[in-house]
Amino acid sequence: MAMISPSYQQQLLNKQNYLTELLADYAVPELAVFASEPEHYRMRAEFRFWREDDDCWYAMFEKNAGNSARKVIKLKTLPLAHQHITELMPVLLEHIQKNPVLESRLYQIEFLTTLTHDTLITLIYHRQLDDDWAEAARQLATVLGVQIIGRSRKQKWVLDRDYVLEKLCVHHEVFQYKQLEGGFTQPNARMCEKMLNWATDVAQAIGKGDLLELYCGNGNFTLPLSRHFDRVLATEVSKTSVQAARWNIDANQINNIAIARLSAEEFTQAYHGVRSFRRLDEAEIDLADYHFSTVFVDPPRAGIDLDTLKLLQQFDNIIYVSCNPVTLQQNLAVLNHSHAIKRAALFDQFPGTPHIESGVWLQRR
Numbered sequence: 001m002a003m004i005s006p007s008y009q010q011q012l013l014n015k016q017n018y019l020t021e022l023l024a025d026y027a028v029p030e031l032a033v034f035a036s037e038p039e040h041y042r043m044r045a046e047f048r049f050w051r052e053d054d055d056c057w058y059a060m061f062e063k064n065a066g067n068s069a070r071k072v073i074k075l076k077t078l079p080l081a082h083q084h085i086t087e088l089m090p091v092l093l094e095h096i097q098k099n100p101v102l103e104s105r106l107y108q109i110e111f112l113t114t115l116t117h118d119t120l121i122t123l124i125y126h127r128q129l130d131d132d133w134a135e136a137a138r139q140l141a142t143v144l145g146v147q148i149i150g151r152s153r154k155q156k157w158v159l160d161r162d163y164v165l166e167k168l169c170v171h172h173e174v175f176q177y178k179q180l181e182g183g184f185t186q187p188n189a190r191m192c193e194k195m196l197n198w199a200t201d202v203a204q205a206i207g208k209g210d211l212l213e214l215y216c217g218n219g220n221f222t223l224p225l226s227r228h229f230d231r232v233l234a235t236e237v238s239k240t241s242v243q244a245a246r247w248n249i250d251a252n253q254i255n256n257i258a259i260a261r262l263s264a265e266e267f268t269q270a271y272h273g274v275r276s277f278r279r280l281d282e283a284e285i286d287l288a289d290y291h292f293s294t295v296f297v298d299p300p301r302a303g304i305d306l307d308t309l310k311l312l313q314q315f316d317n318i319i320y321v322s323c324n325p326v327t328l329q330q331n332l333a334v335l336n337h338s339h340a341i342k343r344a345a346l347f348d349q350f351p352g353t354p355h356i357e358s359g360v361w362l363q364r365r
Contacts, residue, residue: 209293303327
């Protein structure tokens with residue numbers, strides 16, 4: 001990593017102090033703080049396409065209060081975006097501006113890239129796409145060396161594939177991931193590697209047993225964590241994420257992971273015998289076969305519902321990765337009655353913003 005500038009160091013210290021103060025009631029050990037590259041860290045970026053005075057830009061909008069018009073920020077490139085994206089942005093604009101078929105009623109442009117230089121661009125339109133668009137888009141994809149998808153109302157035109165392939169290194173082992181267009185992926189890939197390494201360090205300290213994972217997504221944490229447990233049962237409600245997770249499991253030749261398409265709330269019901277689910281039977285999953293020592297959760301910003309929190313309290317170890325420190329604090333108010341925090345970490349997923357990603361390892365008292 002490049003030398004951390006004094007201004008970025010202060011930003012990071014401010015986040016550290018805020019998180020420490022927010023969690024002060026829970027006897028949190030000293031935070032492990034993971035810094036990011038201040039620029040070129042974003043692997044995803046979304047922009048409005050903006051036309052004005054015979055020129056075009058990418059556009060973002062400043063947040064404001066009330067109903068006043070939002071200020072338009074016009075860009076040709078974005079320093080926060082990964083180098084692959086920043087290099088493509090002005091070139092893509094130039095090609096679009098020269099081709100009326102590509103420019104006509106273009107509304108939004110989305111980028112998804114990887115550390116392996118695999119890049120997908122989604123062009124979103126306020127018109128139906130046709131064969132002329134597809135031919136122009138294929139030529140553009142060849143020139144830029146990227147994948148291109150076209151979208152409009154009730155239409156998705158995939159020229160080749162609708163995903164990119166990423167490789168992330170965890171404790172000197174490389175894991176391959178299919179990342180789907182429109183699916184959730186960690187925006188900062190290098191920070192994601194640090195998060196994966198932190199979580200697997202915790203798993204090594206816990207030892208063996210079986211792992212339950214809720215909100216597993218495409219298996220981002222599931223794959224490396226599986227190396228440190230006898231068996232893993234991972235749950236996810238999104239069909240597309242489940243499909244990606246199963247592809248990733250097969251691609252990495254991992255044979256101790258089972259995926260159940262259940263929400264956290266549904267799994268809680270199944271685990272307590274309140275309801276039976278055909279999806280478990282179809283996946284040949286018998287919950288009675290598992291001996292869970294640990295549960296891993298990476299919930300959405302809203303945090304974890306009360307019933308699921310009560311479920312977590314039944315496990316000896318909880319590894320909790322949070323994208324919202326406020327809901328983490330609220331959830332810890334419940335978990336603190338049964339568990340104590342053994343380790344805590346701050347991951348600066350979005351430098352230059354107030355956003356904080358964090359992780360805690362809780363152990364039953």
